[in-house]
Amino acid sequence: MNSKDERPTKFRRSTSTRDTIMKAIIDWPGHFSAEELSGSLPSVSRASVFRTLAALQESTLICRVLVDGGTTRYRFGGGQHHHHLVCLECGEIQDIPDCDADEFSRRIASRHGYTIASHQLELYGYCSNCKTLD
Amino acid sequence: MNSKDERPTKFRRSTSTRDTIMKAIIDWPGHFSAEELSGSLPSVSRASVFRTLAALQESTLICRVLVDGGTTRYRFGGGQHHHHLVCLECGEIQDIPDCDADEFSRRIASRHGYTIASHQLELYGYCSNCKTLD
DNA sequence: CATTAATTGAGACTTTATCTCAATAGTGTA
C-alpha cells in the first residue's frame, strides 16, 4: 500500500465519514490523541474515530507514538515504516526515517528461535531547543 | 542502582506494604498486568500498587512491556536495561539482554540535534512453539 | 430501483489509571 491509497484493505467501502477523518489526520499539524481528533470532528462519532484509527494502524498510514509515561499519541504515518524521537521537555515528536533494526532482529530471532513480524522503537531525549535551556 | 537494592531513590522510607509488593513482583512467574498484581494482593490497596509500579519504572527494577495492540504488562526487570520479544500468538514474553541501540542512537542524535536520554524497543513475532503450529 | 451487507452514531459499558484526603506508620531526635 502506498501513501496515496487512503483505503486500507480492511475497509470495503469508501465513505464520507472516513474521508473526513483521513483528511483531518493528514492535515493535522504534528501529533494528536484520539480524543483530540475526535473533538475536532463534531460531525463524526467517537466510535468511528477509534475504529478508523485502529484500522489505519494496521497499515503505516497512521503511526502510534508511545510517549514516555504511557500516553498514546498518533500522527500521519506517510506510508513508511519509521521510528520516533520524542522530546521529554516540550513533547515535540520527530520521525526517524532510517531503520537499522533488521540486522538486530535477525540476530535475535535466530538466537531465541523466534520469527520476527514487526518491531517498535522509540527514542526519548531533548531536542536542540530544550537542551540549551534549563 | 543494582538489582539487590529494592528501594528506588524516590522512596524515602521502607514500608511493609512496599516489601509485600516487591516480593510479589520478584516472585511473579513471567509478566503481569497492574490489575493482576493488585488482585493477588488483597491486603494492599490498588493505589499503592499503581504508585509502586510507577516509581519502580524509573529504575530498571520493573519493565513495562508494550504488547502489540496497546495493552501494558509488567515484569521484574532485574535491574538491567533490556528489550522484549513478544509472541503474537501465545503472548509469551522473553527478555533480550543485548542492546545494540547505542550506536544507532548516537547517529540519530547528531543528525536530529537531539540528546538521547533513553529508548524503548520491542520485537513482535512468533515463538518456536507457535510458528510451527497453524 | 431493490437487495445486501458494510458502516455509522449514540450511548452504555469496561478497563486502566489518577486523585483526594483523612488515617496510619516510618524515622530521627530528645
Add this chain to the structure above:
DNA sequence: TACACTATTGAGATAAAGTCTCAATTAATG
C-alpha cells in the same frame, strides 16, 4: 521510650482511554 514530623497508605471518587451493542443509514452491485 516518647514526640514530632512527614512520607506513605487505604478507600473510594473520579478521570482517561478504549470497546461494544444494535438499530438506522448508506455504499455497492446488478
